[in-house]
Amino acid sequence: MIGMDEKLSFFKNGVRLDGRRPDELRPIKIEVGVLARADGSCYMEMGDNKVIAAVYGPREVHPRHLQEATRAIVRYRYNMASFSVEERKRPGPDRRSNEVSKVSREALEPVILTSYFPKSVVDVFVEVLQADAGTRTAGINAASVALADAGIPMKSLISSCAAGKVDGEIVLDPMKIEDNLGEADVPIAMTPNGDITLLQMDGRLTPEEFRKALTMAKAGCEQIYEIQRKVLVDRYSSMDEPESCDEVEGLSEEEI
Amino acid sequence: MSDVVMAEIRKDYLYHLVLKGERADGRAFDEYREIVLETGPIRKADGSALVKLGKTQVIVGVKIQPGEPFSDTPNKGVIITNAELVPLASPSFEPGPPNEVGIELARVVDRGVRESGAIDLESLCITPGEKVWIVFIDVHVLDDCGNLMDASSLGAIAALMTATIPAQQYGLGEDYPLPVKDVPVATTAVEFGDAIIFDPDTDEESVADTKLTVITTADGSVCGMQKSGPGFISQDHIYRIVDIACERAKEIREKFLEV
Numbered sequence: 001m002i003g004m005d006e007k008l009s010f011f012k013n014g015v016r017l018d019g020r021r022p023d024e025l026r027p028i029k030i031e032v033g034v035l036a037r038a039d040g041s042c043y044m045e046m047g048d049n050k051v052i053a054a055v056y057g058p059r060e061v062h063p064r065h066l067q068e069a070t071r072a073i074v075r076y077r078y079n080m081a082s083f084s085v086e087e088r089k090r091p092g093p094d095r096r097s098n099e100v101s102k103v104s105r106e107a108l109e110p111v112i113l114t115s116y117f118p119k120s121v122v123d124v125f126v127e128v129l130q131a132d133a134g135t136r137t138a139g140i141n142a143a144s145v146a147l148a149d150a151g152i153p154m155k156s157l158i159s160s161c162a163a164g165k166v167d168g169e170i171v172l173d174p175m176k177i178e179d180n181l182g183e184a185d186v187p188i189a190m191t192p193n194g195d196i197t198l199l200q201m202d203g204r205l206t207p208e209e210f211r212k213a214l215t216m217a218k219a220g221c222e223q224i225y226e227i228q229r230k231v232l233v234d235r236y237s238s239m240d241e242p243e244s245c246d247e248v249e250g251l252s253e254e255e256i
Numbered sequence: 257m258s259d260v261v262m263a264e265i266r267k268d269y270l271y272h273l274v275l276k277g278e279r280a281d282g283r284a285f286d287e288y289r290e291i292v293l294e295t296g297p298i299r300k301a302d303g304s305a306l307v308k309l310g311k312t313q314v315i316v317g318v319k320i321q322p323g324e325p326f327s328d329t330p331n332k333g334v335i336i337t338n339a340e341l342v343p344l345a346s347p348s349f350e351p352g353p354p355n356e357v358g359i360e361l362a363r364v365v366d367r368g369v370r371e372s373g374a375i376d377l378e379s380l381c382i383t384p385g386e387k388v389w390i391v392f393i394d395v396h397v398l399d400d401c402g403n404l405m406d407a408s409s410l411g412a413i414a415a416l417m418t419a420t421i422p423a424q425q426y427g428l429g430e431d432y433p434l435p436v437k438d439v440p441v442a443t444t445a446v447e448f449g450d451a452i453i454f455d456p457d458t459d460e461e462s463v464a465d466t467k468l469t470v471i472t473t474a475d476g477s478v479c480g481m482q483k484s485g486p487g488f489i490s491q492d493h494i495y496r497i498v499d500i501a502c503e504r505a506k507e508i509r510e511k512f513l514e515v
Contacts, residue, residue: 074486095359095362095363096363098356098359098360099356099359099360099363101356102356102357102359102360102484103360103482103483103484105486106466106483106484106485106486106487109486110465110486110487110488186481191488194490194491195488195489195490196483196488196489196490196491196494197483197487197488197489198483199468199481199482199483199489199494200481200482200483201478201480201481201482202367202370202371202479202480202481203371203479204371204372204373204473204477204478204479205477205478205479206476206477206478207476207477207478207498207499207502210478210498211495214491214494215491218491
């Protein structure tokens with residue numbers, strides 16, 4: 001894409017600029033129940049990405065004509081904070097965030113048991129506080145945990161990450177510089193069974209390279225699933241009684 | 257409510273037809289509807305194409321005009337893709353700014369053109385940092401009978417391949433053809449149970465909850481993909497779709513887009 005002629009080297013002795021192996025994820029940090037007002041919430045870091053997801057519902061649908069007689073509708077709003085990227089982003093939805101919202105909703109909807117809640121809505125809000133390539137996948141991971149935290153009945157969790165191609169090599173979970181100067185990006189999301197619910201691709205790959213990227217991204221999702229699961233088990237196995245609003249800890253400053 | 261019931265009956269019928277190995281219009285699972293491509297129907301545009309994919313009709317107009325480059329790519333031209341799902345094209349389209357379906361359509365068409373490198377953006381630079389050619393690709397859906405992604409993508413590349421840079425009009429020398437270096441073709445499939453069917457019509461789209469669009473380049477690489485719709489898709493099916501997509505795209509490219 002851009003800057004091909006600069007010929008930056010992305011590998012030194014087989015490791016990437018940040019010291020990762022080609023098939024290694026960035027460090028992940030997940031916290032559940034970080035917002036007091038939301039029915040479910042999750043704060044997540046994937047490398048330098050920092051996202052927060054909140055779930056409200058099932059609740060009444062406004063405007064009412066959006067109601068579905070036989071199931072709940074799911075709404076997903078992906079929003080980037082204006083300070084989340086190098087150059088200030090104009091606040092509010094744009095075409096990219098509209099598309100990301102759509103595919104992210106479609107990544108989660110298949111596992112949500114919407115038929116349990118006719119005429120209602122499950123609202124998912126994802127705010128990107130800091131972006132470093134992979135915000136849609138981080139958002140989906142956080143939203144999936146937040147849905148579980150809200151007690152929304154689901155068939156399973158959804159885990160999401162991307163694979164890319166840099167310097168001719170397929171790598172897992174590209175960071176910003178790899179994404180910008182790389183040759184392809186394949187974000188996916190899947191259930192723990194391996195059913196894929198998000199698949200996008202841009203760049204250029206041979207069919208063989210695509211297969212390798214998809215396999216690598218699936219392996220990444222499996223690792224993320226284990227972390228998501230552990231965070232939820234840890235939180236709910238140790239909880240004796242439901243917490244009241246003011247006992248829920250907010251985000252500390254260093255987390256943001 | 258009666259609408260919901262009717263739709264379910266229709267869906268059930270189509271689904272079971274496919275399980276028996278048939279489609280309502282008699283096509284094979286990997287067979288496209290008849291494609292009719294007409295380039296240059298709009299003389300006032302710098303490039304244009306009318307695509308008929310079965311009964312689906314899409315018109316794509318390309319306008320090229322000088323403008324300012326983005327500050328982070330001062331020596332590159334700009335591509336701007338837009339799609340209008342005008343209310344004349346379907347009872348479910350409503351007037352107003354593009355909704356997410358329209359935005360997704362435009363962005364997938366854009367992805368094919370951009371990621372394939374079909375247009376060499378650096379060749380569109382007039383004065384670095386000041387003036388470059390801006391290529392507007394406007395997709396105008398006329399009749400939505402299914403698979404707008406493939407029809408619009410085909411219209412876009414066909415319009416670009418026949419586009420002229422209107423240099424004379426702006427006092428920038430002689431007019432010349434827009435250089436196009438690759439020919440991306442989008443191919444879309446849906447799954448019904450274990451069956452995969454290509455080029456779905458509107459009924460088939462409404463039965464299957466999920467589509468996969470694969471965009472391939474002239475050398476057989478994949479340059480864009482989009483899963484669309486709230487459903488699952490298995491790795492095995494993805495691979496099968498990519499393989500067949502490469503073949504169908506090659507046929508479409510050879511038949512309609514030979515330079």
